[in-house]
Amino acid sequence: MEKMKQSLLDEALGLEEEEEISTSRVFLIEDCVETSGDFVLHHLMKRALSSTDRTGGGGVLLFVALAHPFSHYDRILRKLGCNLIMLRDNNRFVFFNMLKLDCPDGDGTHTIEGGAVELYGRIQKAVEISTSNGCNKGCITIMIDDISLLEIAAHGSANHILNFVHYCHTLTTEMDCSLVMLNHSDIYSSMESPGLILPLEYLADVIIKAEPLATGLATDVHGQLTVAKNGTANEHGRLSYWTRNFHFKVKENNVEYFYPGSRT
Template sequence: MEQGTLLDEALGSLHLSGRVVLLEDCVETSAAFVLHHILKRSLSQPPHSSNVVVFVAFAHPFSHYDRILRRLGCNLVVQKDNNRFFFFDVLVDCPDGEEGKNSDGGLVALYGKIQKTISALPQENKNCITVMIDDISLMEVAAKGSTNLVLDFLHYCHTLVSEFGCSLVMLNHDDIYSDTVRPSLILQMEYLADILIRAEPLATGLASDVHGQLTVLNSGKERSRNKLSNFQFKVKENSVEYFYPGSRT
């Protein structure tokens, strides 16, 4: 952790407070491992033992993340008990099951819950909160395709970012929008994002040694200059190897 991988280097400052991070991936290459990495990073950084993560899961149940994070060396159950990890399972308790609330897909209620959780936190925890959403495309499905609802939700989350200095990390699949004429959702999200991480397969196809490449666009707040880094990765159970193209022997 301390020496930092290429990804940590590209993400910049040790904690992401006040930043919006957008992960984009496609069917061939999943960027979920970056999400796990950031989750682990925000929970296990030694100088910030007061870090809190609020995780909104549309894609997988808790057991999935728990097992993965345990491999990475982070026990989510313990963190949950210590009130440092809040997990919202929106996978099973499907919002459209309730007949009356069909119009908003349960997103308003979900935001209410997130806000309540955050405002109930003790003061010393309030400045390093990470809100993570996995993933936005399923949130869109929950909202029955209403882009505006999702965007409203994200804007509200963004106000949390500025109010409390939280960071917001969200995953979306950009190949969904690749042949839409005006993909307003993904464009707005990219506009919101301070750090954009895109996972793509190699042009030559997937190999067992190289699982894909990451492009990290870090538009620092204080610097006007964008930092662009590009490297390849190989995902393993307990770590991810990052390397520059061609640098592996």
């Protein structure tokens, strides 16, 4: 029963029957203060680390952490059945601790662009090491937690962030990596034309929105997820589009997903 409910998110993400993360390459998770989308990120972390390629090799996760320290993710992923310390030792989990990332502009030596290039360079180097270690291209996932903190580190320069994300996107096409980004959409709710969120939405193959229920707080339902899949071609050249909406409840060790009205 639990497995079936878990698969509701996988099904919506197009991960249901595939061993690899997906034919979709760019995932954007949007959440808000009332409803955190962290659990979706953790779910995708687990999927990325537990995915296997056709030769049986495991997936590699390059994690750019701006929101939490390693111990936070380690504790949560342990509950989901992943040992990040072991995976890190095996070079399958690369953790970029960016909690203190700051790209000041103006002193000439450390510019915002310089900081973005440096961070991208570290990711690119990690991709290079992973491929040289025998990891197949399709099994490398880059995760950014989260974009809004990256924007703060860049002193609000959305353009530099978009350049950075674009370069990460080139890795998805040239090295067959996947890219997962978390962003807080309500930060931009008061802006007439948010310069960052729209380009990211255009870029994403799958957009996952975590929102509170429109009817207000409920004890049995913690919020709703809307998964919008843009047209991405699968290996047979066919395009797929869909939008799914379902509710969720975050539990101690897992998350329960269900369609509205399906619970008694």
